[in-house]
Amino acid sequence: xxxxxxxxxxxxxxxxxxxxxxxxxxxxxxSDDIRRxxxxxxxxxxxxxxxxxxxxxxxxxxxxxxxxYCNRKYDCANESRPGVVSELLTPDQAIKKTLAVAxxxxxxxxLGIAGPGDPLANPERTFATFRALAEKAPDIKLCVSTxxxxxxxxxxxxxxxxxxxxxITINCLDPEVGAKIYPWIxxxxxxxxxxxxxxxxxxxxQKGLEMLVAKGVxxxxxxxxxxxxxxxxxxxxxxxxxxxGAFLHNVMPLIAEAEHGTFYGVMGQRSPSPEELKNLQxxxxxxxxxxxxxxxxxxxxxxxxxxxxxxxxxxxxxxxMNFDEDFLAEAMARRVALRDKVAAEREAKHAKAHAPQLPxxxxxxxxxxxxxxxxxxxxxxxxxxxxxxINEHFGHAREFLVYEVTATGAKLIGHRKTELxxxxxxxxxxxxxxxxxxxxALAGCEVVLCSKIGYEPWGKLxxxxxxxxxxxxxxxxxxxxxAVWHEMLKAGKLAPKTESKxx
Amino acid sequence: MALxxxxxxxNCWACEPLCPSKAIVEAKPHFLIVADKCTECLGDFADPQCxxxxxxxxxxxxxxNEALNPAGSLTGIxxxxxxQVQREISAR
Ligand code: SF4
Ligand code: SF4
Numbered sequence: 001x002x003x004x005x006x007x008x009x010x011x012x013x014x015x016x017x018x019x020x021x022x023x024x025x026x027x028x029x030x031s032d033d034i035r036r037x038x039x040x041x042x043x044x045x046x047x048x049x050x051x052x053x054x055x056x057x058x059x060x061x062x063x064x065x066x067x068x069y070c071n072r073k074y075d076c077a078n079e080s081r082p083g084v085v086s087e088l089l090t091p092d093q094a095i096k097k098t099l100a101v102a103x104x105x106x107x108x109x110x111l112g113i114a115g116p117g118d119p120l121a122n123p124e125r126t127f128a129t130f131r132a133l134a135e136k137a138p139d140i141k142l143c144v145s146t147x148x149x150x151x152x153x154x155x156x157x158x159x160x161x162x163x164x165x166x167x168i169t170i171n172c173l174d175p176e177v178g179a180k181i182y183p184w185i186x187x188x189x190x191x192x193x194x195x196x197x198x199x200x201x202x203x204x205x206q207k208g209l210e211m212l213v214a215k216g217v218x219x220x221x222x223x224x225x226x227x228x229x230x231x232x233x234x235x236x237x238x239x240x241x242x243x244x245g246a247f248l249h250n251v252m253p254l255i256a257e258a259e260h261g262t263f264y265g266v267m268g269q270r271s272p273s274p275e276e277l278k279n280l281q282x283x284x285x286x287x288x289x290x291x292x293x294x295x296x297x298x299x300x301x302x303x304x305x306x307x308x309x310x311x312x313x314x315x316x317x318x319x320x321m322n323f324d325e326d327f328l329a330e331a332m333a334r335r336v337a338l339r340d341k342v343a344a345e346r347e348a349k350h351a352k353a354h355a356p357q358l359p360x361x362x363x364x365x366x367x368x369x370x371x372x373x374x375x376x377x378x379x380x381x382x383x384x385x386x387x388x389x390i391n392e393h394f395g396h397a398r399e400f401l402v403y404e405v406t407a408t409g410a411k412l413i414g415h416r417k418t419e420l421x422x423x424x425x426x427x428x429x430x431x432x433x434x435x436x437x438x439x440x441a442l443a444g445c446e447v448v449l450c451s452k453i454g455y456e457p458w459g460k461l462x463x464x465x466x467x468x469x470x471x472x473x474x475x476x477x478x479x480x481x482x483a484v485w486h487e488m489l490k491a492g493k494l495a496p497k498t499e500s501k502x503x
Numbered sequence: 504m505a506l507x508x509x510x511x512x513x514n515c516w517a518c519e520p521l522c523p524s525k526a527i528v529e530a531k532p533h534f535l536i537v538a539d540k541c542t543e544c545l546g547d548f549a550d551p552q553c554x555x556x557x558x559x560x561x562x563x564x565x566x567x568n569e570a571l572n573p574a575g576s577l578t579g580i581x582x583x584x585x586x587q588v589q590r591e592i593s594a595r
Binding site: 068183184259 | 511513514515516517520521548549550552555556558559577578579580584585588591592
């Protein structure tokens with residue numbers, strides 16, 4: 001199968017149309033080769049995550065380090081924090097489950113192993129899974145996410161299994177900072193604590209990163225933003241990992257609640273606010289391709305990002321299935337056909353966005369002089385959407401995509417969950433209503449776009465200074481956001497917020 | 504002499520492959536050490552391997568029933584603080 005190519009989007013001047021703005025931001029700075037390799041990857045490509053699915057297989061229970069944001073004891077069914085899973089699988093079960101999901105969901109394009117421990121602290125289980133899947137479903141991309149401690153010794157094996165995506169969680173370069181994040185590591189048959197432990201971990205992570213890049217393996221770096229511990233330091237981390245060849249840097253917020261039983265949760269370490277997270281991501285963006293749409297999904301999540309279909313594929317249902325060669329071949333053919341179709345649609349869309357304007361057609365945002373005439377301020381808009389369309393009822397949305405909309409386009413800058421990682425029923429003390437939590441999650445946004453919205457939430461949103469908008473149901477997100485922005489501009493709502501009188 | 508795995512074990516598998524005496528077995532509700540196989544790693548390693556990697560405080564004990572990793576030694580959470588937070592959560 002010939003791999004389709006992502007049309008090259010000029011990163012300066014030229015295109016500012018909404019339909020390609022956000023991809024341009026994210027993909028600029030990547031080589032064509034990397035673009036091609038990530039374009040179907042829902043975790044790496046902002047555009048692909050609307051169309052493709054990934055799953056994580058929980059085959060790796062053991063870990064070789066302790067992080068202060070992790071608690072190895074708890075496995076709560078209401079949880080959807082990363083690294084938390086309910087069902088530990090043997091490699092054989094993981095292989096069957098992956099094949100079953102990939103047969104039922106043709107969008108399935110990525111299988112990742114990320115935990116619940118560290119995949120490379122469980123090398124037999126991890127590699128047994130990869131080996132069998134490379135043979136039985138060769139079109140599925142394989143990826144692995146690691147803390148990096150055991151990475152250098154496994155680079156050779158990773159490259160051999162043709163695993164072309166590796167994520168390393170790197171939270172620091174300075175052992176002083178590291179000692180506040182990692183209490184201990186298991187290293188050469190000893191438990192090592194404090195700064196000494198952090199220094200070894202950091203050295204192994206950096207060595208692993210360099211070795212993978214030298215082998216041509218794609219490396220993404222994840223960092224957890226911990227206010228007061230590594231927030232400033234992550235700017236330096238971003239520079240260094242980019243210089244060493246990581247292609248994406250994903251800064252995620254710390255999740256810390258006392259009931260999680262983690263060191264940070266229990267000791268009262270706070271999480272960053274959405275604004276603090278955005279500011280850090282902005283500060284890092286200058287030197288790095290930043291990833292803004294990461295959902296910090298559960299390690300056994302199945303389905304399109306943001307939607308978890310895991311319950312459809314429990315082990316007893318999967319064990320009852322029969323995977324003969326015809327079944328596997330048919331399933332793969334369906335996946336390949338779907339990918340070809342999506343690639344063709346995406347190509348057509350990009351071609352349209354870049355087509356020369358017909359005479360007489362209005363040119364709204366394409367030329368710089370007009371841009372400066374449209375000097376409205378940027379507006380944050382929350383969108384209830386799945387698959388790239390505004391198709392969710394406000395009350396049903398479990399998360400909102402947040403776009404920063406300006407005269408030059410709409411850029412995805414993050415997402416806000418409406419359920420804070422836990423359904424908030426009697427098992428967790430909070431009796432706060434879903435609506436008031438949603439309002440809090442949307443702080444800073446001025447508009448909410450959704451397919452429909454009820455009377456009560458409409459009033460509450462307006463009272464909170466957020467304008468509900470149900471006028472673009474089933475439309476594509478970016479053009480709709482831009483249209484709303486222009487309406488606000490016309491209505492005189494986009495004067496600079498502060499000192500507008502003086503200016 | 505032998506170590507023992509007790510009920511706070513979370514079945515994370517970390518210890519099992521490290522045991523030089525193949526004394527650790529997967530079992531329900533939690534992993535177990537076969538007492539007459541365990542050597543406490545004497546002659547193989549300076550530290551008993553299972554207790555050196557185990558992430559759970561109190562999950563592995565010696566013959567005197569003393570935890571090899573007592574409360575607070577791995578997470579860094581002072582036991583008094585932990586007790587206070589537990590009380591706060593159940594009072595909500
Ligand atoms: S102390 Fe050593 S020999 Fe005994 S169970 Fe643990 S690892 Fe095995
Ligand atoms: S390392 Fe500890 S928690 Fe994990 S299986 Fe062994 S005894 Fe249980």
